[in-house]
Structure formats: C-alpha cells, structure tokens
Amino acid sequence: MKKTRAKTRRAPAGLKIRSFRMADYEAVAELWGIGKMEIDPPEQVRQRMKRDRDLLLVAELKGKPIGSVIGGWDGRRASVWRLVVHPDFQRRGVAQALLREVEKRLRAKGALSVFLLTWHKNDVALRLYHSCGYHLCEGIVFMYKDCPKRRKGSNTTRRRKSRPEE
Ligand SMILES: CC(C)(COP(=O)(O)OP(=O)(O)OC[C@H]1O[C@@H](n2cnc3c(N)ncnc32)[C@H](O)[C@@H]1OP(=O)(O)O)[C@@H](O)C(=O)NCCC(=O)NCCS
Numbered sequence: 001m002k003k004t005r006a007k008t009r010r011a012p013a014g015l016k017i018r019s020f021r022m023a024d025y026e027a028v029a030e031l032w033g034i035g036k037m038e039i040d041p042p043e044q045v046r047q048r049m050k051r052d053r054d055l056l057l058v059a060e061l062k063g064k065p066i067g068s069v070i071g072g073w074d075g076r077r078a079s080v081w082r083l084v085v086h087p088d089f090q091r092r093g094v095a096q097a098l099l100r101e102v103e104k105r106l107r108a109k110g111a112l113s114v115f116l117l118t119w120h121k122n123d124v125a126l127r128l129y130h131s132c133g134y135h136l137c138e139g140i141v142f143m144y145k146d147c148p149k150r151r152k153g154s155n156t157t158r159r160r161k162s163r164p165e166e
Pocket residue numbers: 006007009034035082083084085086089090091092093094095096097117118119122124125127128129131166
C-alpha cells in the first residue's frame with residue numbers, strides 16, 4: 001500500500017469535535033451499526049464514560065453526530081477504536097479530524113504512541129490510517145481468548161458470535 005500522506009483536508013464548515021454525551025447515544029449507536037461494529041448497550045457506554053469520559057468523541061455538524069471514535073488509555077498504552085463517519089459525510093476529512101483530536105487527548109495523558117486494529121480487508125480504513133501516519137507492525141500476531149459470561153441458572157456459556165472488535 002502506498003504510504004503517501006493525504007493532505008490535511010479542510011473538514012466541513014461548522015464541524016465540531018467534542019466529547020460524547022449520553023444524549024448522543026442513539027445517533028452514535030446508529031453510526032456503529034452503519035460501520036458494522038458492535039453496538040454497546042447504554043449501560044456499557046456509561047461505564048466507559050466513568051473511566052475515560054474525554055476519550056469517546058463525536059464529530060458534530062449542525063447539532064447532529066456524524067462521526068465518532070473511541071480512544072483507550074491504560075496508563076501505558078494508547079489505542080483507537082470504532083472510528084466511523086456517516087456515509088453522507090465521508091471523504092471530507094472528518095475521520096482525520098476525529099483522529100487528530102483523540103490523538104491529542106491521548107498525548108495529553110502521556111501516550112507516546114497509539115495502536116489500533118483493523119480488518120485486513122478494510123482497504124478504506126487502511127488507506128486512512130496510512131494517510132494519518134500509522135504503520136503496520138510486521139511480525140505481530142493478534143491473539144485473543146473469549147471470557148464468556150455464565151448465563152444465570154445455566155451450565156452453558158454465551159460465546160462471542162462476531163469477530164473481535166475493530
Ligand atoms: C474509514 C472511515 C472512518 C473514513 O472516514 P472519512 O471521513 O471518509 O475519511 P477522511 O475523509 O478523513 O479520509 C482521509 C484519507 O483517508 C483515505 N480514504 C478515506 N476514505 C477513502 C476511500 N473511500 N477510498 C480511498 N481512500 C480513502 C484517503 O487517503 C483520504 O484522504 P483524501 O480524501 O485526501 O484522499 C469511513 O469510511 C467509515 O466510517 N467506514 C466504515 C467504518 C470503518 O471501517 N471504520 C474503520 C474501522 S477500524
């Protein structure tokens with residue numbers, strides 16, 4: 001893949017990148033659906049906000065969320081998840097603006113680098129991340145293990161049906 005940096009586009013006039021509020025939940029859940037991402041229930045989002053209130057971001061245009069991203073910070077490692085932009089507003093630099101802001105907030109917490117995961121066939125995401133200066137980590141194998149919840153009153157466990165979250 002070509003490693004040329006995209007020129008920083010001017011995002012749509014009036015675009016605001018701000019922290020998520022619970023009132024955004026429906027719109028952001030819809031965006032996760034559009035991006036074929038897991039949709040966290042409101043309670044999970046509330047829990048996340050207790051931990052990282054300023055790392056769940058929304059791109060707002062004319063009062064409506066049109067994009068979103070989640071940053072993760074464990075005190076040592078920084079990550080970026082769930083970057084999505086509504087199809088009506090794609091290719092206008094909104095994802096770049098979201099990434100810039102979440103990276104800025106992660107740096108402010110002490111992050112020296114940021115990692116992210118994406119599906120190897122997601123060409124658009126790969127192009128975007130390359131254009132924003134991300135590199136492939138050659139030789140890294142991504143491993144995971146389900147930790148399924150026990151259903152109440154049952155001996156069976158619930159298994160993850162979807163692929164690990166991007
Ligand atoms: C990936 C996604 C977030 C990009 O959002 P976006 O706002 O359209 O991206 P930007 O306008 O900021 O694009 C910046 C650069 O990324 C690359 N890019 C973005 N979309 C592209 C496309 N459809 N084709 C080729 N390159 C693309 C280009 O280099 C672009 O710069 P340029 O327009 O100057 O050439 C959006 O397509 C999306 O929501 N996809 C579905 C969800 C998803 O796959 N998210 C990533 C999960 S890890």
